[in-house]
Amino acid sequence: LVGRKGGKGLIGGTGTGTLAGWYTGVLQRDLQAFLEEQDGLRRKQYSVVVRLWLSEDGRVERSKLDTSSGDPKIDASIQKALGSGFRVSERPPEAKYQAVKIRLTSRT
Numbered sequence: 160l161v162g163r164k165g166g167k168g169l170i171g172g173t174g175t176g177t178l179a180g181w182y183t184g185v186l187q188r189d190l191q192a193f194l195e196e197q198d199g200l201r202r203k204q205y206s207v208v209v210r211l212w213l214s215e216d217g218r219v220e221r222s223k224l225d226t227s228s229g230d231p232k233i234d235a236s237i238q239k240a241l242g243s244g245f246r247v248s249e250r251p252p253e254a255k256y257q258a259v260k261i262r263l264t265s266r267t
Contacts, residue, residue, distance in 0.1 A: 183261075185249045190263055193245055199236030205229075206264040207237060213259070217247035225260060237263070 194200050205228035212221040222241035227234050 182249065182252055186247050186259075187261060187263070189247050190245070190261070191266065194237065194240055194263065195266065197236060197240045200233065200240065200265070203230075203233055203236075204265055205233045205237070206262065207234070208260055208262050209237065209241065210258045210260050211241070213247065213251050215250065217250050219245045221258075223258075 206226075207228050208225040210223045210225050211219055214220050219241050222238065224234055224238065228237070
């Protein structure tokens, strides 16, 4: 996965304007675990690309689905969950960057 400044690519690179590679795993693991606990997403099949704006402490300040799961109820549940103040367990390695994109796929 390659990241680009401005959130134009999926995260995971180590270049300027991207999150460090190790943070990709932290972010993806935390988001997957969080979403698996949400009532509207538990035991559902989906794969989406979401754009996230994170604060310096790792809290999701804003989110946007870039690709739909194909199910409006699942999409709404993801948006609702991400809008509830989810915070990544680790602080981002960079304090200033634009939106990042990440693919989220259910494990069921």
